Amino acid sequence: MKKSVSILFLLFVLMVGSACAPNAAEVSTPTLESSSPTPLPTMPATPEPTVELTEPQVTETAVSETGNGEQNQTVIYKIVPGESRVTYEVGETFINQNNRFAVAVGVTTEVRGEVYANLSNPPESSIGVIEVDISQFKSDSSRRDGVIRNQWLESARYPIARFEPLRVEGLPQAYSEATPYAFRVIGNLTVKDVTREVAFDITAQLSGDTLTGTATTTLLMSDFGVGPISILGVLNTEDEVKLTFDFVARP
Numbered sequence: 001m002k003k004s005v006s007i008l009f010l011l012f013v014l015m016v017g018s019a020c021a022p023n024a025a026e027v028s029t030p031t032l033e034s035s036s037p038t039p040l041p042t043m044p045a046t047p048e049p050t051v052e053l054t055e056p057q058v059t060e061t062a063v064s065e066t067g068n069g070e071q072n073q074t075v076i077y078k079i080v081p082g083e084s085r086v087t088y089e090v091g092e093t094f095i096n097q098n099n100r101f102a103v104a105v106g107v108t109t110e111v112r113g114e115v116y117a118n119l120s121n122p123p124e125s126s127i128g129v130i131e132v133d134i135s136q137f138k139s140d141s142s143r144r145d146g147v148i149r150n151q152w153l154e155s156a157r158y159p160i161a162r163f164e165p166l167r168v169e170g171l172p173q174a175y176s177e178a179t180p181y182a183f184r185v186i187g188n189l190t191v192k193d194v195t196r197e198v199a200f201d202i203t204a205q206l207s208g209d210t211l212t213g214t215a216t217t218t219l220l221m222s223d224f225g226v227g228p229i230s231i232l233g234v235l236n237t238e239d240e241v242k243l244t245f246d247f248v249a250r251p
Helices: 002-020 142-152
Strands: 061-065 071-079 085-094 100-108 114-118 130-133 160-169 181-191 194-207 210-220 235-237 240-250
Touching: 100 142, 160 194
Parallel strands: none
Antiparallel strands: 061 071, 071 114, 071 240, 085 100, 085 235, 085 240, 130 160, 160 181, 181 194, 194 210, 210 240
């Protein structure tokens, strides 16, 4: 009896084991998924540093050929406002002060223009148009300045006097550093709406890169319809006026 129970128990264990054993077909060996390595984050490209190039200061020049095929180099000198000035001088008699005589002086530094200097062949040099803001003339009397600006010169309406050179006479044949040279420039001067031919006597010299000089002329105010000035019972001016142009110019 015990033997038969043992056999039955063994059979039971075998049956249960068979039922619980996994089917070989169903058992699968776990596979490792071969995944590609995670790509590293792409770093933004560092832009190459840009370098701003500053153009070197170059002297402005104009080059022309001579009849012999040689090149003449002309340096363009620009008149510097503020460092240059135009001055007028005119005699005036104060009637209300026992006919006291004085010289009225007015100055403006608002002047522009160019000089074309040919250092290898000075006679080929020339001067460009010169413009002066005469509305900025200042003297020792604001009352005088106001009358000139609004009534006589009418520079509030015609602020720019313009000198257009026609020819240059007496330029030297050769140039030497820091040597003063005297010459003459003839051109058309326009004040208000009147144009007259005027000649300036000039002395100029070049030292380093700075051209300096003085130009002078005398003219009649009546030629331009601006004088002589007369304020009844106060003063009378002379008709002749002296103009002086002290200039500084650089390339």
